[in-house]
Amino acid sequence: xxxxLMRHVDLYxxxxxxxxxxxxxxxxxxxxxxxxxxxxxxxxxxxxxxGEHVRLATSLRCVNSEEVSCVVEGSTAAAxxxxxxxxxxxxxxxxxxxxxxxxxxxxxxxxxxxTQLIELP
Numbered sequence: 001x002x003x004x005l006m007r008h009v010d011l012y013x014x015x016x017x018x019x020x021x022x023x024x025x026x027x028x029x030x031x032x033x034x035x036x037x038x039x040x041x042x043x044x045x046x047x048x049x050x051g052e053h054v055r056l057a058t059s060l061r062c063v064n065s066e067e068v069s070c071v072v073e074g075s076t077a078a079a080x081x082x083x084x085x086x087x088x089x090x091x092x093x094x095x096x097x098x099x100x101x102x103x104x105x106x107x108x109x110x111x112x113x114x115t116q117l118i119e120l121p
Contacts, residue, residue, distance in 0.1 A: 027115040031062040032087050036120060038063070038071045039091040083111055087120070094121055 005012050026033060034057035041049035057063035070077035075088035086107040090100045100121065108117060
């Protein structure tokens with residue numbers, strides 16, 4: 001996808017700027033952002049992205065190696081609390097059906113403000 005996007009340089013520049021902004025100044029807690037990226041990259045079978053974010057998340061100490069293993073298992077892993085399960089579940093729902101279920105959204109809304117709810121997808 002990235003190589004295809006790079007064929008449209010102006011669009012790529014904007015997408016890259018948005019990505020950098022969200023990493024540096026996004027509203028999501030670092031842990032939540034990294035859990036979402038890890039699960040997305042795992043589901044999309046993107047080993048480079050997954051490996052880079054394993055390295056980043058563990059170096060930031062927002063995710064440990066046991067949790068990385070649970071990311072591979074997904075939202076049904078027993079180790080997750082309600083919020084982490086909802087973050088991972090939202091990713092799985094978006095990946096599988098392009099929508100976040102109402103129940104998942106409601107769970108996220110218990111801890112997220114509107115900005116965070118918009119940013120997660």
